[in-house]
Amino acid sequence: MGRGMGYLAMKNEQLQMTNLIDSDINELNLAIMALIHDASQMGGHLGFGNHFLKWLASFAAMGEFGRWIAFVAVVLRLFFHRHFPDWMEIPGSLILLVLVAPEVLAHTVKDSWMGVVVLLIIGCYLLQEHIRATGGLRNSFTQTHGLSNTIGLLLILAYPIWCMVIYMV
Known part of the structure; x- marks a missing residue:
């Protein structure tokens, strides 16, 4: 009899764990739906993407870090093109265009x-x-x-x- 009770108790615990996981997934689903609703209220369907890109650009623009990344990318691409990975070309160009090029051309070199x-x-x-x-x-x-x-x-x-x-x- 003792063995049967342990087995039942174990099954009961698994059922409780399954219920907890299901409730967590339901709460996560509600949170995601609320996030989508709030993001769409900020500026249409593209509002969240726009705010995310602005946040990303402001993070990249902090200090001189973005300038140094762009400088290293340009030097590697121009002079060490055999060692420059292809997958780094687009991010390096993006940083150069978004962060460095407008300021350098508008204020110092032009x-x-x-x-x-x-x-x-x-x-x-x-x-x-x-x-x-x-x-x-x-x-x-x-x-x-x-x-x-x-x-x-x-x-x-x-x-x-x-x-x-x-x-x-």
């Missing part, structure tokens, strides 16, 4: 000789990499896509060269 020098260096580097990838200067003008890419890169170089001439005069 309309200064330093910005022109940076553009000239980037253009020369891209042209050199293009010529190396096509197999030489002659091939960069004779291949199908090589000609259009070379002309585009030379046009990219035309603006900084023209600005350097204007600054020197």
